[in-house]
Amino acid sequence: MIDKLETLSDTLQRAARAAGDILREGYHAAGTIEFDRKGASDFVSHYDRAAEQAIIDTIRLAHPEVGFLGEESGITPAGDSDLRVVIDPLDGTNNFLHKVPHFSVSIALERGEELLMGVVYQPLLDEMLWAVHGRGAFLGDQRLRLPPARPLNEMLVGTCLPYHGKGECQLSCRQLAHIMPQVSGIRSPGSAALEVAYVALGRFDAFWSQGAKLEWWDIAAGIIIAREAGCKVTDLSGNSTPREWHSLLVAHPDRHGPLAECLTH
Ligand code: 2AM
Numbered sequence: 001m002i003d004k005l006e007t008l009s010d011t012l013q014r015a016a017r018a019a020g021d022i023l024r025e026g027y028h029a030a031g032t033i034e035f036d037r038k039g040a041s042d043f044v045s046h047y048d049r050a051a052e053q054a055i056i057d058t059i060r061l062a063h064p065e066v067g068f069l070g071e072e073s074g075i076t077p078a079g080d081s082d083l084r085v086v087i088d089p090l091d092g093t094n095n096f097l098h099k100v101p102h103f104s105v106s107i108a109l110e111r112g113e114e115l116l117m118g119v120v121y122q123p124l125l126d127e128m129l130w131a132v133h134g135r136g137a138f139l140g141d142q143r144l145r146l147p148p149a150r151p152l153n154e155m156l157v158g159t160c161l162p163y164h165g166k167g168e169c170q171l172s173c174r175q176l177a178h179i180m181p182q183v184s185g186i187r188s189p190g191s192a193a194l195e196v197a198y199v200a201l202g203r204f205d206a207f208w209s210q211g212a213k214l215e216w217w218d219i220a221a222g223i224i225i226a227r228e229a230g231c232k233v234t235d236l237s238g239n240s241t242p243r244e245w246h247s248l249l250v251a252h253p254d255r256h257g258p259l260a261e262c263l264t265h
C-alpha cells in the first residue's frame, strides 16, 4: 500500500496542477467571467466545471478503480476499490469571479471514513500544500511543522462567514462578538480549503467555521494537511471524528481549548 499511496499522492498533485492551469488561464483572461447560479449566491462558471473534469480525467487515467465526490459532478461510484476522491475544483469561486487573487483547488482521498491524503493548490502562487496520513504535511518538498503557539491576543484567526442564501448569520455574529476582543485579528478571505491549510503553514494561528455550514469538499483536504502539520482538528463539540463536520476548529493543540470555550460560550 505504501507505493500505491505515493503514486496516488503524485497523481492528486498532477490533477491539482491541471486544474490550476485552467483556473490561471480563466483568471487572467480579459473581461468578466460568465457564471450560472446553483443557489441564491452560489455561483458556478465554465472554469469550475472544466477544472473538475480535468481532475477526474487525470486521476481516472492513472487509477480507474477510485470513486469521486465532486462539488460540480456529484457522486461517481468507485470501481474495484473502496477509495474515494473528494474534489472542490475551485474553492473561492466568488473571489475568482471578482478577480480577487485568493482561491484554490482542493482534492482529498478517503477510504471509508479515513482521510488518506489531501492536496490544496494555490495556482496564482504555485503553492502546493499536501499531506499523506502518517507521513506529514508539506509545502512543495518542504516539511511543515507547526510554529510555537502565540498568545491569544497575538493570534490571527481565519473563518468562513455565512453569505446570502446559506448559513446562520446570528450564530456567526455571536461567535465573532466573543472572539474578536480576545485575538489580534479575524480574516475571512473566502477559500475555506486555503484558510484551513494556512493554519498548517502558520499563516493563520487558527480557523473555525460553524455558521457558514461548509461542505465536505471545502475542508477534507485542509483537515488532513492541518492534522499532519500538528494542529488539533475537531468539531466545536471537541469530536475529532464526527460523522458530519457541521462545525470545525483547527488550532495549535495549546490554543484549541481556550478558543473552543470562547466560540461555544
Ligand atoms: P466555493 O467557492 O467552492 O463555492 C467560504 O467562503 C466557502 O463558502 C468557500 O469555500 C466557498 O466555496 C463557499 N461559498 C459558496 N458560495 C459562496 C459565496 N457566495 N460567497 C462566499 N463563499 C461561498
Ligand code: CA
Pocket (backbone or CB within 6 Å): 042, 043, 071, 093
Ligand atoms: Ca461553489
Ligand code: CA
Pocket (backbone or CB within 6 Å): 088, 090, 091, 092, 192, 217, 218
Ligand atoms: Ca468550496
Ligand code: CA
Pocket (backbone or CB within 6 Å): 048, 071, 088, 089, 090, 091, 092, 093
Ligand atoms: Ca467550488
